[in-house]
Amino acid sequence: MSSDLVSTAGRYLYPNYRQPDVVLSHGRGVELFDTDGRRYLDFYAGIAVSTLGHAHPALVSALAEQAARVIHLSNYFYNEPNIRLAEKLCALTRMDRAFFCNSGTEAMEAMLKLSRRHFFDAGQPDRYRVVAFDNSFHGRTLGALAVTGQKKYREGFGPLPGVTHVPFGDLAAVEAAMGDDVAAILVEPIQGEGGVVPAPAGFLRGLRAIADGCGALLLCDEIQTGVGRTGRFLGAEHDDVRPDALVLAKGLAGGVPIGAMLCQGSLAGALPPGSHGSTFGGSPLASAAALAVLGALETDGLVENARVLGEHLTLRLGELVTEHPKSVKLSRGRGLLQALVLDDAVDARSVMIALRERGLLVTLAGGQGLRISPPLVITKSELDEGLGLIDSVLAAST
Ligand SMILES: *Cc1c(COP(=O)(O)O)cnc(C)c1O
Numbered sequence: 001m002s003s004d005l006v007s008t009a010g011r012y013l014y015p016n017y018r019q020p021d022v023v024l025s026h027g028r029g030v031e032l033f034d035t036d037g038r039r040y041l042d043f044y045a046g047i048a049v050s051t052l053g054h055a056h057p058a059l060v061s062a063l064a065e066q067a068a069r070v071i072h073l074s075n076y077f078y079n080e081p082n083i084r085l086a087e088k089l090c091a092l093t094r095m096d097r098a099f100f101c102n103s104g105t106e107a108m109e110a111m112l113k114l115s116r117r118h119f120f121d122a123g124q125p126d127r128y129r130v131v132a133f134d135n136s137f138h139g140r141t142l143g144a145l146a147v148t149g150q151k152k153y154r155e156g157f158g159p160l161p162g163v164t165h166v167p168f169g170d171l172a173a174v175e176a177a178m179g180d181d182v183a184a185i186l187v188e189p190i191q192g193e194g195g196v197v198p199a200p201a202g203f204l205r206g207l208r209a210i211a212d213g214c215g216a217l218l219l220c221d222e223i224q225t226g227v228g229r230t231g232r233f234l235g236a237e238h239d240d241v242r243p244d245a246l247v248l249a250k251g252l253a254g255g256v257p258i259g260a261m262l263c264q265g266s267l268a269g270a271l272p273p274g275s276h277g278s279t280f281g282g283s284p285l286a287s288a289a290a291l292a293v294l295g296a297l298e299t300d301g302l303v304e305n306a307r308v309l310g311e312h313l314t315l316r317l318g319e320l321v322t323e324h325p326k327s328v329k330l331s332r333g334r335g336l337l338q339a340l341v342l343d344d345a346v347d348a349r350s351v352m353i354a355l356r357e358r359g360l361l362v363t364l365a366g367g368q369g370l371r372i373s374p375p376l377v378i379t380k381s382e383l384d385e386g387l388g389l390i391d392s393v394l395a396a397s398t
Helices: 002-012 057-069 080-093 104-121 142-147 171-177 203-214 235-239 284-299 302-323 348-357 380-396
Strands: 024-028 031-034 039-042 097-101 129-133 163-166 182-187 217-221 245-248 259-263 328-334 337-342 363-365 369-372
Touching: 039 380, 057 284, 080 097, 080 245, 080 259, 080 284, 097 104, 104 142, 104 182, 104 217, 104 245, 104 259, 129 142, 163 171, 171 203, 182 203, 203 217, 203 235, 284 302, 302 328, 302 337, 302 380, 348 363, 348 369, 348 380
Parallel strands: 129 163, 129 182, 182 217, 217 245
Antiparallel strands: 024 031, 031 039, 097 259, 245 259, 328 337, 337 369, 363 369
């Protein structure tokens, strides 16, 4: 069954990815099954997306009920799930306004356009430069790519101007890059795709102070770190920093495409009617899914679960670093977004493949980073089951 599908895929899908010869068919909780009936433990959650795991009853019924009412209306009319979601997200993020779209990249575009147009309105149309960070990832459209600080994503796509990249964690370099043409500083609280690299303690606070000193905005990309993944609702909460605007996407609707840009009230006039929009954004279906996810976070204590199991994970990964000094360099991250950084001599891709063959799905981030980003519904015993598999594969790899 799957070999037929794999050969059809090889023939018709645009070959911009490198999937293994596996066709996944369904899941339950933290388990996934392929078309040949093999079971896998999901330690990647569709790249930190499947917050509630798979087939979570609350999400399934919210989607079924909303689909039976109305799926899509466009932005010509209000819909109740979207209004309720905006109110809830503003409360959870301490922001004042919410704009909805369908992906992280789109939310980034909205936030970048917001910051440029804010200064245009203020009579400073030449103030549009963004200070962003080396090794960052913000998405793949031309605007989001311009702020992304990694050559492997940018190469071949021509000039992407208007952005200055400086080393992540280096406040002096940020200071030196500032000027009266800078609209915003843009940061991920933990660089996800860059290899799960947390901002050093105090870094976000330092950025807040620099932005304030220059009259620039502080923008947070919480697409991967948001929605409870790090053990707080937002990654920036660990530093007690409130940005001017932030973006959420990945885990927000548990796998239904969604993006959200949230901002302070002072920016509510920057994108007036007609200046920005989205056909699908804010749909009743995606909004109902996000409400179900936020509801389950609350009723099932999932942010707390991410915090508590995150501490356990930090300890266990630390032990793996000690037990496998030849193959593992270090571990890092927070909550249920962590990585084991493998030694440069180890072929990280073959470790990932060996884990899959043993029934554990993980992703690579930043080249040598074995990223662990399971659904937030994971239990301690499921976490330990997967860590045991990592332990045995590392033991076999040296
Ligand atoms: C995934 C990601 C994006 C891009 O989101 P898409 O939904 O893939 O467009 C942007 N920023 C960060 C930090 C991400 O992790």
